[in-house]
Amino acid sequence: MTLQSASVDEQLTYLKKGLADLIREEDLRERLIQAGKSGRPLRVKAGFDPTAPDLHLGHTVLLRKMKHFQDLGHRVIFLIGDNTALIGDPSGRNTTRPPMTREEIDQNAETYKTQVFKILDPEKTEVRFNSEWLEPLRFADIIRLCSKYTVARIMERDDFTNRFKDGIPISMHELLYPLAQGYDSVKLECDVEMGGTDQRFNLLVGRELQRDFGQPAQIVATVPLLEGTDGVEKMSKSKGNYIGITESPKVIFRKVMGVSDTLMWRYWELLTDKSMAEIAAMKTEDPMPVKMRLARQIVTDFHSAATADQAQADFDREVREGREPDDMETVIFGGDSLPKILLGTNLAESRTDAERKIKAGAVEINGVKYTDLKFVNPPGGSVFHVGKKWKRILP
Amino acid sequence: MTLQSASVDEQLTYLKKGLADLIREEDLRERLIQAGKSGRPLRVKAGFDPTAPDLHLGHTVLLRKMKHFQDLGHRVIFLIGDNTALIGDPSGRNTTRPPMTREEIDQNAETYKTQVFKILDPEKTEVRFNSEWLEPLRFADIIRLCSKYTVARIMERDDFTNRFKDGIPISMHELLYPLAQGYDSVKLECDVEMGGTDQRFNLLVGRELQRDFGQPAQIVATVPLLEGTDGVEKMSKSKGNYIGITESPKVIFRKVMGVSDTLMWRYWELLTDKSMAEIAAMKTEDPMPVKMRLARQIVTDFHSAATADQAQADFDREVREGREPDDMETVIFGGDSLPKILLGTNLAESRTDAERKIKAGAVEINGVKYTDLKFVNPPGGSVFHVGKKWKRILP
Numbered sequence: 038m039t040l041q042s043a044s045v046d047e048q049l050t051y052l053k054k055g056l057a058d059l060i061r062e063e064d065l066r067e068r069l070i071q072a073g074k075s076g077r078p079l080r081v082k083a084g085f086d087p088t089a090p091d092l093h094l095g096h097t098v099l100l101r102k103m104k105h106f107q108d109l110g111h112r113v114i115f116l117i118g119d120n121t122a123l124i125g126d127p128s129g130r131n132t133t134r135p136p137m138t139r140e141e142i143d144q145n146a147e148t149y150k151t152q153v154f155k156i157l158d159p160e161k162t163e164v165r166f167n168s169e170w171l172e173p174l175r176f177a178d179i180i181r182l183c184s185k186y187t188v189a190r191i192m193e194r195d196d197f198t199n200r201f202k203d204g205i206p207i208s209m210h211e212l213l214y215p216l217a218q219g220y221d222s223v224k225l226e227c228d229v230e231m232g233g234t235d236q237r238f239n240l241l242v243g244r245e246l247q248r249d250f251g252q253p254a255q256i257v258a259t260v261p262l263l264e265g266t267d268g269v270e271k272m273s274k275s276k277g278n279y280i281g282i283t284e285s286p287k288v289i290f291r292k293v294m295g296v297s298d299t300l301m302w303r304y305w306e307l308l309t310d311k312s313m314a315e316i317a318a319m320k321t322e323d324p325m326p327v328k329m330r331l332a333r334q335i336v337t338d339f340h341s342a343a344t345a346d347q348a349q350a351d352f353d354r355e356v357r358e359g360r361e362p363d364d365m366e367t368v369i370f371g372g373d374s375l376p377k378i379l380l381g382t383n384l385a386e387s388r389t390d391a392e393r394k395i396k397a398g399a400v401e402i403n404g405v406k407y408t409d410l411k412f413v414n415p416p417g418g419s420v421f422h423v424g425k426k427w428k429r430i431l432p
Numbered sequence: 433m434t435l436q437s438a439s440v441d442e443q444l445t446y447l448k449k450g451l452a453d454l455i456r457e458e459d460l461r462e463r464l465i466q467a468g469k470s471g472r473p474l475r476v477k478a479g480f481d482p483t484a485p486d487l488h489l490g491h492t493v494l495l496r497k498m499k500h501f502q503d504l505g506h507r508v509i510f511l512i513g514d515n516t517a518l519i520g521d522p523s524g525r526n527t528t529r530p531p532m533t534r535e536e537i538d539q540n541a542e543t544y545k546t547q548v549f550k551i552l553d554p555e556k557t558e559v560r561f562n563s564e565w566l567e568p569l570r571f572a573d574i575i576r577l578c579s580k581y582t583v584a585r586i587m588e589r590d591d592f593t594n595r596f597k598d599g600i601p602i603s604m605h606e607l608l609y610p611l612a613q614g615y616d617s618v619k620l621e622c623d624v625e626m627g628g629t630d631q632r633f634n635l636l637v638g639r640e641l642q643r644d645f646g647q648p649a650q651i652v653a654t655v656p657l658l659e660g661t662d663g664v665e666k667m668s669k670s671k672g673n674y675i676g677i678t679e680s681p682k683v684i685f686r687k688v689m690g691v692s693d694t695l696m697w698r699y700w701e702l703l704t705d706k707s708m709a710e711i712a713a714m715k716t717e718d719p720m721p722v723k724m725r726l727a728r729q730i731v732t733d734f735h736s737a738a739t740a741d742q743a744q745a746d747f748d749r750e751v752r753e754g755r756e757p758d759d760m761e762t763v764i765f766g767g768d769s770l771p772k773i774l775l776g777t778n779l780a781e782s783r784t785d786a787e788r789k790i791k792a793g794a795v796e797i798n799g800v801k802y803t804d805l806k807f808v809n810p811p812g813g814s815v816f817h818v819g820k821k822w823k824r825i826l827p
Contacts, residue, residue: 208581
C-alpha cells in the first residue's frame, strides 16, 4: 500500500503500533476520516526542553511516532518550551538549572534540527517556540487561564498527589506548567499531542483547556519508555545503557548486536517502521541475522546504508572471523570505575597498569575504545578487550 | 498627651485598642521606636475592592484604625485592587461579577475618597491602584512569584482546606490572589498591613513574600467584624442591620439609640477614638445619656456637630416628649416582607391596605420611612409606626 491512500483502519493500525495510551481511538478515527475528506492534515504536537540535545534511541521512539503521522501526510509541530527555560529554576535553589540565554536556546534548537530531521521530514515539520504566546500573557490573562482549571484536578497528577500527601513541598509555580502546556495546544490548535507516558496527565489538561476555548479536544497519544541495552532500566545516558544517535556506525552496530533477543523484538517495534505483522513473521527466523538487519536499519537511519554496510563488515570480520573468542571467560564484577573493573577482573595487574592501559587506548568495551579514567558502570554483559585478553563482564 | 509625643507604650496602647490580631506586637514596638528615631513614618496599607462603595459603620472599624496610625504621624495607603476587577469573574460563571471598566473603577475611587476622607486625613493618605505593578507582570514574573510559595502553605487557608476536603471546587486562579496581595506589600514596602479577621491568612502571605524579596516582614493587624444593630449578626446591608455613613443624621442617630447597652460599649470601642480607660469610666454612668453621646459622636463624624445637635433635638422631641408611647406593645413576628409583617401584626387590615400604606409613606421603622414593598427582615426590636399605631416587633 502507499500510506496516504491507506484505508482508515490501515492508518489506525500503523499509528497505534507501540503506543502506550491512545485517548481516544474513536476520536482519532473520526479525525482521520475528516482529514481524508477535507484534505486538511492533522496538527500533531510534541514538546521538547530547549536544553542541549544529545539524543539517544530512547528519544527516537516519540520522534518515530511523529514521523508515522507525517508518513500519512500530517503536519508535525516540534515545540520548544523556551519560555520557562529563560527563567531557569525560579526558586533559585537549584543552581544546576541557571536561566538560559536566547542564544543558547537558538543554538540548541539548531542542534535539535540536525538530529531530529534524521527521522522527521522537514517539509512537514513546524519548529515553534512557546515564548511566542506565553511571553505576551499578562496577569489578567493568566488569571483567566487559571480560572479554567481547578486545584483538585491539577492535584490529581500522581506526583503531586504523592508529594502533597507526604508533605514534600510543591512550589506554586509547578502547578502553572501543566496549564501552560495545555495553553500551547490551544494556541497551536493541535489535533493530537504526543509525549512519554510520564506526560499523560499534562497532555490531558490540554484536552480540557481546548474544550474551554471552544476547540475540539486533542487526541492524546503516549509512547512507552524504551529499555536500555541492559534490557532492564530505562535508556539513559547516565546509566551507560544508551545508544546515541550521533555515535559512530561501528558503535551503534555493536551495541545493537549486544542486546538480548527479547529486547531486539521490542526495538523492532519501537525503533522501526515495521508493522507488528512483519515483526511476527520474523520471529520464525534465526534471530542472529534478524538482529543484524535491525542493527543495519538503525545505522542506516542515523548515518547511511553505505556506512551500515561498512559497520556490518567490521562486525563480521572482528566477531565472525574469530577476533572475539567464542569461548570468552565470563566474570561477575559489580559496577565500579573502569580502573577498578580492570584490576578486579585481572585485565590489569595494578591500578597503575590499569590507568596506563586506559590512557594508551588499549581498552575496548563492546568494540569501542574507552580512555576516560572516570567512566563507570558499563552495561551488563559488555565484552572487554584489553591487549590480548577478552572477557565478558556481568555486574 | 499629644499623640505624636506619646511614649512608645502609649502609642502601642492606642494602636492595639480593638484589634483582633497583632502579629507581632514586639515587631510593631520595634518599628515604632525606629520611626521615632528616624522620623520616617510607617507605611500602613489596607486593600479595598473597587466595587461601588456605600460604606456603613462596619467598614469604618478598619478605617478608624488606619486613622489611629495617622494620628501618630504615620502614612496610610488606601489600596484599590483594580487589576482583578478589570477581569470580573474570570470563570465567566458568575454573571453578577462582570468586568468593570476603567471609568467605573475611577468613579468608584472618587466616591470612596469622599466617604473615607470623613475619617482619614487626605494629607497622610496615598490612594494607589495595584494594576500599577500587576498589569506589567509577564508569565515569567508570575512563575518567579509563584516559586516563592508552596501549594501546602496556600492550602492551609481555612476556606481552601475545607473546600478541598469537602470536594468543593477551588479554581486555580483563586490561589493566585493571596500571592498578588502579598506582592502588593512588596511593591509598596509596607510596614503594616491591615484588614478584617477574614483577611488574616492573606496578610500573612505578604510577610513571607517580603522576606523573600529581602524586606523586613510587615506587621499584620486585623480588626474584628462589627455586629449590626441587632447585636447578633455581622453588620451588612443585605441583613438590614446596618448604619450607613451616608444616611441622614436623623436616621443614624435613631439607629444608634436603638442598639442594646451591651452593643453600645462595643461601638464605643470600635467606632470612636476613646481609650479603653475612658470607656471603662463611662460604664459607671447612666447608660441613656452615654448612648446619646455615642449617637452624637457618630453623627458628628459623618455630618457635623450642628446636625448632631439637630438630630438629638428631633430625637428628644419625638421620643422624650411622648410621641413614641412608653407602653408600646411588643409583638413577636418572624422575618418576612414588609406587607406581610404589617398584616401579621395587625398594623394593616389586608394585604391591599398594607401595600397602600407603604406606598403612601405611612410606614416608619425606627423613625425612618420605608416605601419599598419588597423590603424584608427589619432588625429585631424595631419600632414600627403606622398611622397612629406603634409596635415593637421582635422576630
